[in-house]
Amino acid sequence: MPELRKDPIIGRWVIIATERGTRPHDFKRSPESLGGDPQNCPFCPGNESKTPPEILAYHEPGRLKDQPGWWIRVVPNKYPALQVEGAIHREGEGMYDKMSGLGAHEVIIETSSHTEFIAQMKPSRIEDVFWACRDRMIDLKKDPRMQYILIFKNHGAAAGASLAHPHSQLIATPMVPIRVKQEMAGAKAYYDYKERCVFCDILREESEDRRRVVAENEGFVAFEPYASRFPFETWIIPKIHSAHFEDVQKHQVVDLAQIMKKSLGQIHQVLQNPPLNYIVHTAPLKEMDLPHYHWHIEIMPKLTHVAGFEWGTGFYINPTPPELAAQFLTDMKGD
Amino acid sequence: MPELRKDPIIGRWVIIATERGTRPHDFKRSPESLGGDPQNCPFCPGNESKTPPEILAYHEPGRLKDQPGWWIRVVPNKYPALQVEGAIHREGEGMYDKMSGLGAHEVIIETSSHTEFIAQMKPSRIEDVFWACRDRMIDLKKDPRMQYILIFKNHGAAAGASLAHPHSQLIATPMVPIRVKQEMAGAKAYYDYKERCVFCDILREESEDRRRVVAENEGFVAFEPYASRFPFETWIIPKIHSAHFEDVQKHQVVDLAQIMKKSLGQIHQVLQNPPLNYIVHTAPLKEMDLPHYHWHIEIMPKLTHVAGFEWGTGFYINPTPPELAAQFLTDMKGD
Numbered sequence: 001m002p003e004l005r006k007d008p009i010i011g012r013w014v015i016i017a018t019e020r021g022t023r024p025h026d027f028k029r030s031p032e033s034l035g036g037d038p039q040n041c042p043f044c045p046g047n048e049s050k051t052p053p054e055i056l057a058y059h060e061p062g063r064l065k066d067q068p069g070w071w072i073r074v075v076p077n078k079y080p081a082l083q084v085e086g087a088i089h090r091e092g093e094g095m096y097d098k099m100s101g102l103g104a105h106e107v108i109i110e111t112s113s114h115t116e117f118i119a120q121m122k123p124s125r126i127e128d129v130f131w132a133c134r135d136r137m138i139d140l141k142k143d144p145r146m147q148y149i150l151i152f153k154n155h156g157a158a159a160g161a162s163l164a165h166p167h168s169q170l171i172a173t174p175m176v177p178i179r180v181k182q183e184m185a186g187a188k189a190y191y192d193y194k195e196r197c198v199f200c201d202i203l204r205e206e207s208e209d210r211r212r213v214v215a216e217n218e219g220f221v222a223f224e225p226y227a228s229r230f231p232f233e234t235w236i237i238p239k240i241h242s243a244h245f246e247d248v249q250k251h252q253v254v255d256l257a258q259i260m261k262k263s264l265g266q267i268h269q270v271l272q273n274p275p276l277n278y279i280v281h282t283a284p285l286k287e288m289d290l291p292h293y294h295w296h297i298e299i300m301p302k303l304t305h306v307a308g309f310e311w312g313t314g315f316y317i318n319p320t321p322p323e324l325a326a327q328f329l330t331d332m333k334g335d
Numbered sequence: 336m337p338e339l340r341k342d343p344i345i346g347r348w349v350i351i352a353t354e355r356g357t358r359p360h361d362f363k364r365s366p367e368s369l370g371g372d373p374q375n376c377p378f379c380p381g382n383e384s385k386t387p388p389e390i391l392a393y394h395e396p397g398r399l400k401d402q403p404g405w406w407i408r409v410v411p412n413k414y415p416a417l418q419v420e421g422a423i424h425r426e427g428e429g430m431y432d433k434m435s436g437l438g439a440h441e442v443i444i445e446t447s448s449h450t451e452f453i454a455q456m457k458p459s460r461i462e463d464v465f466w467a468c469r470d471r472m473i474d475l476k477k478d479p480r481m482q483y484i485l486i487f488k489n490h491g492a493a494a495g496a497s498l499a500h501p502h503s504q505l506i507a508t509p510m511v512p513i514r515v516k517q518e519m520a521g522a523k524a525y526y527d528y529k530e531r532c533v534f535c536d537i538l539r540e541e542s543e544d545r546r547r548v549v550a551e552n553e554g555f556v557a558f559e560p561y562a563s564r565f566p567f568e569t570w571i572i573p574k575i576h577s578a579h580f581e582d583v584q585k586h587q588v589v590d591l592a593q594i595m596k597k598s599l600g601q602i603h604q605v606l607q608n609p610p611l612n613y614i615v616h617t618a619p620l621k622e623m624d625l626p627h628y629h630w631h632i633e634i635m636p637k638l639t640h641v642a643g644f645e646w647g648t649g650f651y652i653n654p655t656p657p658e659l660a661a662q663f664l665t666d667m668k669g670d
Contacts, residue, residue, distance in 0.1 A: 001418050002436030015416050081350050081652050095540045096561045101337030152643030160642020179649030205430045226431045277643040307495020308487030308612040314514030317416050
């Protein structure tokens with residue numbers, strides 16, 4: 001019989017198919033339609049003029065702005081979902097409410113190579129990706145209009161990427177998004193009841209249980225969450241309690257780069273470079289260091305389609321139990 | 336500048352690209368991988384033995400159970416997300432909570448034709464699809480363990496369908512799903528403040544404004560919602576206030592079939608048979624006829640990928656303003 005499992009943070013139920021379970025090779029995927037050639041890629045060196053002027057770059061000494069010689073480059077999104085100019089206008093339209101689409105939308109170009117996925121990069125370069133994200137957060141946090149900063153990656157067409165060249169995105173919003181509010185509220189309710197951080201409790205539980213752990217180092221644990229929504233969903237949680245990603249310590253960034261490389265490498269190998277998203281979950285900018293919230297990263301391979309049932313109910317059907325997914329990932333075998 | 340619009344029911348913000356807007360022909364889609372041939376289709380007449388025994392059929396007089404001669408057939412899902420046997424067990428697992436996957440999961444085979452999409456069916460046959468859904472709801476409602484019944488359709492591989500033969504699905508769950516709770520809570524909050532049903536207000540607003548209306552008849556209005564999450568998202572709302580789909584009146588079913596045929600026909604033609612989901616939004620089984628809730632149907636074409644930003648924030652980026660989508664749908668032209 002299938003099993004219903006409840007996410008301890010936001011109370012979301014997931015249906016886990018506990019019988020045989022779908023194996024990595026059972027996921028049929030349409031071939032990736034991305035690619036493009038480096039000649040025309042706006043993120044490749046030599047094509048710097050095809051993006052808006054850069055905001056930040058990590059580069060060789062003496063290199064000029066918007067010229068080659070960089071290994072990380074941050075630029076405004078050419079087709080921004082939100083725009084940074086202007087004030088916040090709120091107004092009604094008939095019975096409805098609207099506001100101006102103010103915010104920031106930036107692209108973190110993670111490497112000068114058109115094809116080097118993050119799992120293939122040198123650890124020190126992965127560290128720099130996270131440093132660049134943090135640098136931008138610290139800068140945008142100074143803008144009093146901004147309430148939240150989301151850092152995320154879309155990898156592969158089915159995960160929403162429109163360019164193949166490895167990149168992450170950053171969006172700063174003038175309100176706290178509803179999902180973030182729900183996660184914060186769930187974590188707060190747990191804390192109010194137990195007087196402990198739910199993420200610290202999960203960390204303890206997974207570290208003892210071990211069945212769902214896929215990687216661990218001094219600073220972080222990577223595991224398949226108990227109520228995984230998606231096959232091979234993987235969370236990476238820092239062992240030190242902290243609400244804000246931007247407060248990450250230098251030695252933690254070394255461990256984070258190492259565990260991201262390992263976890264993404266496992267997924268990349270076992271599932272043969274699947275489309276995926278990952279998202280940095282962090283507290284709203286104007287919150288202090290909350291005792292009930294704990295920043296972390298959620299990786300979601302896109303192997304199944306979200307369909308009518310998920311849209312209608314908000315709970316998910318996951319054909320691969322997380323315990324089975326963890327076995328495949330740690331064996332590094334597709335089946 | 337993009338515009339943020341707020342859904343008046345659950346308070347979800349949507350980013351609407353108000354500049355040029357993405358036109359129907361701009362949506363690139365990978366070709367549908369479904370199809371299959373009628374010989375091997377478990378839903379085609381002559382293959383009745385390939386499904387579990389039928390629960391209900393609308394058929395010619397004298398026809399035997401699980402034999403051809405039907406035009407609608409309801410069968411248990413062969414790979415059910417939830418199973419109908421057993422009691423509800425709730426238990427802990429370490430710090431987590433789980434329960435048995437009890438419920439019902441049925442398939443409504445809408446036609447004996449392998450390829451006839453609902454928009455191409457005779458209106459009287461579409462009426463019968465809704466009658467069959469209602470018959471099953473009335474029957475399952477007698478089971479005291481069931482709290483909610485979701486009726487939905489996945490059309491096309493990208494919308495989660497695994498078989499091409501036209502069908503809908505019904506899932507009965509032993510709890511009220513989180514999305515339904517959120518929608519009910521939002522509608523209740525509006526009612527508490529305004530002492531009016533939010534859906535009745537939307538109906539009035541759209542009927543006067545007309546810019547987003549795509550079809551209307553005596554019983555229903557079809558329109559693109561003000562804060563559409565997806566390009567060409569279309570809602571169909573009955574003009575008579577009622578919380579429960581299963582209380583639908585006979586004359587309403589005639590109008591519902593007519594407006595579904597028209598709305599799905601518009602979408603089918605303008606977007607060239609896109610993958611889509613539709614979902615019947617109805618009140619939980621054990622609620623009375625609530626003054627604040629109003630059943631309706633939401634149609635969601637799948638033209639864009641839900642990506643990291645949507646997952647991380649819960650708000651959506653919609654590149655096609657609903658006013659523009661309504662123009663395309665009512666002109667019945669792709670561009």
